[in-house]
Amino acid sequence: MNTPVQKGLSYARRMYLPRSIGLGIGFFAVAAALYPSHPPTWVWIAMIAHGYGWPHMAFLLAKRSPQPYVAERRNLIYDSLGGGFWAGAMGISPLPTVTVLSMMAMNNIAAGGLRLFTLGSLAQIAGALVSYKIFLPALFPHVSQLQLFACLPMLVIYPMAIGLVCYQVAVQLSKSKKALEKLSATDSLTGLMNHGAWKDRLTLEFEKCQKLNRQHSVALIDIDHFKTINDTYGHITGDNVLKQLSNALSASLRQTDMAGRYGGDEFCVIFPDTTLAQATEILERLRRTVHDHAHSALPDLKLSLSIGVAAYGAHQTDAAMWLHEADMALYDAKSAGRNRVTPAQPSSDVRAREGAALG
Structure with a gap:
């Protein structure tokens, strides 16, 4: 300084x-x-x-x-x-x-x-x-x-x-x-894009998909039982876990992929020109890498990720709807037992499931 x-x-x-x-x-x-x-x-x-x-x-x-x-x-x-x-x-x-x-x-x-x-x-x-x-x-x-x-x-x-x-x-x-x-667009702990900067980028990429008919995918990533990690090992360890995940994201993703910290223990990624199947494969490798990683200082600490991923679709009216589909897929991943990558369901199934949940 x-x-x-x-x-x-x-x-x-x-x-x-x-x-x-x-x-x-x-x-x-x-x-x-x-x-x-x-x-x-x-x-x-x-x-x-x-x-x-x-x-x-x-x-x-x-x-x-x-x-x-x-x-x-x-x-x-x-x-x-x-x-x-x-x-x-x-x-x-x-x-x-x-x-x-x-x-x-x-x-x-x-x-x-x-x-x-x-x-x-x-x-x-x-x-x-x-x-x-x-x-x-x-x-x-x-x-x-x-x-x-x-x-x-x-x-x-x-x-x-x-x-x-x-x-x-x-x-x-x-x-x-x-x-x-x-600095204003960066999360101070992880070095990734912060919530606001990533949401702005998501809107831009959504507009590209609409105008240029591009194939993009978006993912939301949640660290399983993160509150338990904080309560058991302390917040310093929790912060280190967040940093380790951000490093794993940077190492596992391609240069064109855009990762951010969505908030708390939740991360988000935009995959440009990537189909749902391709994004799922990339995220599955990330999930396995995190799950198989052994912590030398804390051998009993095991991490797992729940991930929801959604592809851009012509039925989506705005970026929020696109992100919502990824959020619903993340909800499915958690409901199914966590530690998994779940692609978003077709839009008709999503609407039916939302209606059932509201009812």
């Missing part, structure tokens, strides 16, 4: 590349604008330190902070303050100023939305005012050809760096979304 500190460090690492590229090539845009005024040596030292030293310092500050995310947001404000300072030193020279400040504004919007953009803009204004008081440059000087060429790398390369970071974030978000979708 990612902690807030790890997430903050990840955020700082993502910002390290665009900051390094932006300040590195931004140095040339500022230098080209200040060069005609022959600034003192300390200004050149400050420009070099800001352009090539500050990105590494900013990352170290975030890395060593107990709250890297907060520290990195603060670093972005410092970036804007520095950009405003150099804009003021240039006398708000149109091309380099717009290039530098707009790139920083884009960075702030990408990193923190409107709020960070607003705070960054205020920091730029503050930096420009301080710088103007120090240098008192001529405002809006003429844009030379040197300045034009010096700004081109910033206009071309920096947006590409921002785009790369945004792409990486989008990829990560896509992976996280897929992981959450899988």
Whole structure:
């Protein structure tokens, strides 16, 4: 699990590349604008330190902070303050100023939305005012050809760096979304589809059968006397039994078969493009495997399964009716003594038996 500190460090690492590229090539845009005024040596030292030293310092500050995310947001404000300072030193020279400040504004919007953009803009204004008081440059000087060429790398390369970071974030978000979708559809104990996800899948497969005349089968699987297992051996053993059955399902079924935990000790399987006889054969092998399995830690523990299986039929009006036929077959398997696979009866027999039960 990612902690807030790890997430903050990840955020700082993502910002390290665009900051390094932006300040590195931004140095040339500022230098080209200040060069005609022959600034003192300390200004050149400050420009070099800001352009090539500050990105590494900013990352170290975030890395060593107990709250890297907060520290990195603060670093972005410092970036804007520095950009405003150099804009003021240039006398708000149109091309380099717009290039530098707009790139920083884009960075702030990408990193923190409107709020960070607003705070960054205020920091730029503050930096420009301080710088103007120090240098008192001529405002809006003429844009030379040197300045034009010096700004081109910033206009071309920096947006590409921002785009790369945004792409990486989008990829990560896509992976996280897929992981959450899988988690929301997965039973936490067995790793199979949970009840809701499996029922949704059943509806989709039923619609396929209706539209494409496919042959599907569906099964409900119940662990015999599971309550007795829980009462005798405890719920931890009961959970292990459920896990073992889910493993047996995964090993016995085909890749195209879709297994889920229906609830409690009941499991469910969709068999695409599988006749009732084929599904019954697959489930019979599963039943024998579970029944013959010996538990080394609990040699007296014997498991058996009662299974009902039903094929899709044109008489079925919806997925619930299809599943109900499998449920009735499961009821027959239990009534006949358990530990068996029982195919569903023809629909007419099912309706007659239901009527007798209601009567």
